[in-house]
Amino acid sequence: MTHRLHVVLPAGVDDPATPSGGNRYDRRVLDHLAASYDVREIAVAGAWPRPAAADRDRLAHALARLPAGATVLLDGLVAGGVPEVLQPHADRLRLVILVHLPLGDETGLSPAEAAELRALERRALRLAAAVVATSAPAARRVEALHDLPHVHVAAPGVDRADPGVPSGTGHRLLCVASLTPRKGQDLLLAALARLTDLAWECTFAGAGRIPPVPDPVADRVTFPGPLAGAQLDAAYRDADLFVLASRAETYGMVITEALAHALPVVATDVGGVPEALGEAGGGVPGSLVPPEDAGALAAVLRAWLTDAGLRETWRDRARARRATLTGWDETARRLTAILRTIEEGTP
Structure with missing residues (x-):
């Protein structure tokens, strides 16, 4: 039986004019998760991580329509700043939040802005059945920042590529x-x-x-x-x-x-x-x-x-x-193992 996975993404994740590591991660890993899951994407527009009320309402409506017990993988950019939207669904859905970068760690925030985002993200992550980061140091950072017992790791993969021909000067x-x-x-x-x-x-x-x-x-x-x-x-x-x-x-x-x-x-x-x-x-x-x-x-x-x-x-x-680099299939394998553990109710 094919498991269904609902995935909440920021709108524009595939926009070539605004590429980012988080967007590439989301797209590449979802392409590979399709081998194990019936993936249903929910793209939510808004000025994340604190969107306008109308965009928060759209996300809330999308979550409310999902069946009880559904597994929902949420990009942390969308989910981290809106714990009030997640709260009504935390017991009904299996929420898994993927943190690409802690919201308060973004460069250029004032101390007050960083503190507010960290407080919101802490509330959001504590509502999740599981939290996933993209590296071991990032996982330890999120654990310490939000006093979480365990954050899973699903490191990015990479596509195979052909080497170029180096110049003599390295310039x-x-x-x-x-x-x-x-x-x-x-x-x-x-x-x-x-x-x-x-x-x-x-x-x-x-x-x-x-x-x-x-x-x-x-x-x-x-x-x-x-x-x-x-x-x-x-x-x-x-x-x-x-x-x-x-x-x-x-x-x-x-x-x-x-x-x-x-x-x-x-x-x-x-x-x-x-x-x-x-x-x-x-x-x-x-x-x-x-x-x-x-x-x-x-x-x-x-x-x-x-x-x-x-x-x-x-x-x-x-x-x-x-020669040692792993592909996106390995990232998807790790993320699948995390999701199955949550679905089976294993700690």
């Missing part, structure tokens, strides 16, 4: 991330401004507002906007080094996407990034640097650009790490 740098303060493009630009004596170019692919670009590097950086499909694949293949200067990451799917192309990675040591980067071939396939430290990032990039032996070592490790 082609790539950053793929939404253009928001949390992703740290400003830090990367500040680091690059310290390397004007070296040959390099950097592509910043992503949707959002372009940050201020220092004059000394203006002619060496490009912002092509969001890339997907063949264009994104080509960007990875045409790069030598992937760089991500995030201030917060629960996992960092773009890191494993880069590694799937055998691309070494330099990234900030935050959240689930070390888990995504991993080790293979005798070490890390790149380097982790402290967050908010443009000087440390510049030093690592200088080493990459000036040391051919280092480039070859990192490339060897990236090729080895590529």
Whole structure:
């Protein structure tokens, strides 16, 4: 018998103009869950995590129509900020909330805004039959933040990809991330401004507002906007080094996407990034640097650009790490196991 799974997603999850790691995770894992479940999607519009009353009412109406005992997987962006909507259905439905990023951890919030979102999210998550995070560090963070006994983990998978041909100088740098303060493009630009004596170019692919670009590097950086499909694949293949200067990451799917192309990675040591980067071939396939430290990032990039032996070592490790990456079928298998445990009433 095929089990039915109701999934609540933010509207626009498939909009190519607004790609995000959370949206890609939702879509890829649901594609694979369809092998085990009759998946019924509920897309809810609104300015999440605190939408207008009309959008909260639409979500409440959608939940009220579901049969008693139904399993409902909710994206945390939709569910985390509306505990008052979930409350009437917590005993009637099996609510499972997938947390991509704790709401209060978003960069740029005032202390009051962060505190309010954390309080709302705590109430929401405590109504769930299960909470799922996308990395072990993220799960421990959610447990500690909201005093939860256990948060499950279903790490993102990655699609297999063909490696590109590296250049001799390693000068082609790539950053793929939404253009928001949390992703740290400003830090990367500040680091690059310290390397004007070296040959390099950097592509910043992503949707959002372009940050201020220092004059000394203006002619060496490009912002092509969001890339997907063949264009994104080509960007990875045409790069030598992937760089991500995030201030917060629960996992960092773009890191494993880069590694799937055998691309070494330099990234900030935050959240689930070390888990995504991993080790293979005798070490890390790149380097982790402290967050908010443009000087440390510049030093690592200088080493990459000036040391051919280092480039070859990192490339060897990236090729080895590529061989260890798991696909979305494994993510779906883990999530299915979590959902079945809830459905069977097992702790």
